[in-house]
Amino acid sequence: MLHDLALTTPLLILLFAGLFTLVVDPFLPAGDQSRRFWGPFNAAMSAAAIVAAALMWKSGHHEMQTVAFGAHLSASTYSLFFVSLVSLVGMMTHLSSPKYMLEQGVGYGEYFAMVSFATFGMATMVSAESVITLFISLEIMSMAIYVLVAFKRTSIASVEAGMKYFIMGSVASALLLYGMAFLYGLSGGTTFVEIQRALVTAKPDQAVWLGLAVLLTLAAFLFKVAAVPFHMWAPDAYEGAPTTVTGFMASGVKVAAFGALLKILYAALAGQGMDDLHLPVAAILSTVALVTMTVGNLLALVQKNVKRMLAYSAIAHAGYLLLGTVASTVDPVLGAPYAVPGGAVPFYLIGYSLASLAGFAALASLGKNGEELTTEHQLAGLGRRYPFAGAVLSLAMLSLAGVPPTLGFFGKLELLREVLAVDNAKYLPHAIILVLNSVVSAYYYLRVTVYVYMRPEPKVEREYVTEPSLTWAMGLAAAAILAIGVMPGKAINVATLSAHAVRTGIATKNLVHLRGPDAPAKVAEVAAAPQEAPAAPVAEPAVIPQP
Numbered sequence: 001m002l003h004d005l006a007l008t009t010p011l012l013i014l015l016f017a018g019l020f021t022l023v024v025d026p027f028l029p030a031g032d033q034s035r036r037f038w039g040p041f042n043a044a045m046s047a048a049a050i051v052a053a054a055l056m057w058k059s060g061h062h063e064m065q066t067v068a069f070g071a072h073l074s075a076s077t078y079s080l081f082f083v084s085l086v087s088l089v090g091m092m093t094h095l096s097s098p099k100y101m102l103e104q105g106v107g108y109g110e111y112f113a114m115v116s117f118a119t120f121g122m123a124t125m126v127s128a129e130s131v132i133t134l135f136i137s138l139e140i141m142s143m144a145i146y147v148l149v150a151f152k153r154t155s156i157a158s159v160e161a162g163m164k165y166f167i168m169g170s171v172a173s174a175l176l177l178y179g180m181a182f183l184y185g186l187s188g189g190t191t192f193v194e195i196q197r198a199l200v201t202a203k204p205d206q207a208v209w210l211g212l213a214v215l216l217t218l219a220a221f222l223f224k225v226a227a228v229p230f231h232m233w234a235p236d237a238y239e240g241a242p243t244t245v246t247g248f249m250a251s252g253v254k255v256a257a258f259g260a261l262l263k264i265l266y267a268a269l270a271g272q273g274m275d276d277l278h279l280p281v282a283a284i285l286s287t288v289a290l291v292t293m294t295v296g297n298l299l300a301l302v303q304k305n306v307k308r309m310l311a312y313s314a315i316a317h318a319g320y321l322l323l324g325t326v327a328s329t330v331d332p333v334l335g336a337p338y339a340v341p342g343g344a345v346p347f348y349l350i351g352y353s354l355a356s357l358a359g360f361a362a363l364a365s366l367g368k369n370g371e372e373l374t375t376e377h378q379l380a381g382l383g384r385r386y387p388f389a390g391a392v393l394s395l396a397m398l399s400l401a402g403v404p405p406t407l408g409f410f411g412k413l414e415l416l417r418e419v420l421a422v423d424n425a426k427y428l429p430h431a432i433i434l435v436l437n438s439v440v441s442a443y444y445y446l447r448v449t450v451y452v453y454m455r456p457e458p459k460v461e462r463e464y465v466t467e468p469s470l471t472w473a474m475g476l477a478a479a480a481i482l483a484i485g486v487m488p489g490k491a492i493n494v495a496t497l498s499a500h501a502v503r504t505g506i507a508t509k510n511l512v513h514l515r516g517p518d519a520p521a522k523v524a525e526v527a528a529a530p531q532e533a534p535a536a537p538v539a540e541p542a543v544i545p546q547p
Helices: 002-009 011-029 032-061 077-096 097-101 109-127 131-149 156-187 192-198 204-224 234-240 244-269 272-276 281-300 306-324 344-364 387-401 407-418 428-456 468-486 489-499 505-512 519-527
Strands: 329-330 340-343
Touching: 011 077, 011 109, 032 077, 032 097, 032 109, 032 344, 032 468, 077 097, 077 109, 077 244, 077 340, 077 344, 077 468, 077 489, 097 244, 109 131, 109 234, 109 244, 131 156, 156 192, 156 204, 192 244, 192 407, 192 505, 204 244, 204 272, 204 281, 204 306, 234 244, 234 306, 244 306, 244 340, 244 344, 272 329, 281 306, 281 428, 281 489, 306 428, 344 387, 344 407, 344 468, 344 489, 387 428, 407 428, 407 468
Parallel strands: none
Antiparallel strands: 329 340
């Protein structure tokens, strides 16, 4: 029990940060200045969660030893990778926020508690091994994000954005809950292991209900990643929310949603049963991906507000990532029809998150006394008036556009490589459309850089938010974009190794039990491979009986 509890250390650190902030803040002296302490404190706690996850990842393969934990959470390399990434997003948001929120007149301590709670929900979401844990963690994340979007209570746009996001998010949660209910009815269990065991063999009489369960579940995730046709909430929510919250949404929610989606696709809805029932999941996702990236880029072309433009840009990037979810390789242990995802999606999410955080942190530095300078004309001359923010914003735009040698370029390159490797270039037309969309997106990304450096300065004097923690947030994100972009090999290897561990050791052992007498030898061979230490012993009850 204590062993399993120790494996949840990164999650507990994030939860403690939120609870401590929420409980202690009311006892601090009156005044907004005393609340600025919570930004560095929560950033330090997020950094501690990253260190804990990194140490666990480096020490080898970890398995929960009790059914109480193992059936609902995992500490696999896959989970630890995404926990580290969402913790990084939370850390950068905390660093960007103290002075900005104070200037917006909403420098309350509960803001930082909500960011930590949302980060905890994201981390639990990517560590989930059952639909119950997944749904609860998604709601923890969503409720905190709803509050953060509407946090600027004196702004009608912020309150309206929060209300719209809440109503649409509630519909998405209902769809997900219905889909999960059907999965439970079909499999007799709520864990990913039980669902996948139920799909080992096909049940033709359940085809309709399984198809309905898959469609409802996918629709909920498509909403969370703002894919077409579930994207209408994104522009208003991104524009109305405080700028630091917009950066947190654009990066953190997308990382958590895609991390959980890959688990659903490869650790739950996979097996001979899915193949025999001929549910075209890959075809649906690839088609939605094409429509999403095209609609997102075309609508971004006509936007003059940079936050709204980045909202449609986020929709386009969701399309790129959705296409990456269909790129997979055969599971080396279980063989066909079981597959594991490639490392392109996790690696792409690193670059996209850092670029989004850098861009929105730079935008957060451009307004004082409640003012936000987010239109292109208001950015004119920024490169001369505030050179550091102008350089960071321009670098973020170049990375999002995929210009070498930024990290965004190698993210798209790796994504294309894996997509083209599927079934003898089966998705070649999709890859061509992705490249064309990237060319289109370069126009509106580079247009921002043109305004920053090549447009005449306005006559109105501008004041900027300057604070060491905000400067550190911009600098760290920009440095990571360049450093990983110049030397992407290590990050690609880490992302690939993590993606191949999407299915836990317990799940593999349960499926191996049904696939022949020689399969245990394959499990032992993989467990002894150099990249991972041998798995911890698992008690017999971990082999879940047939539902």
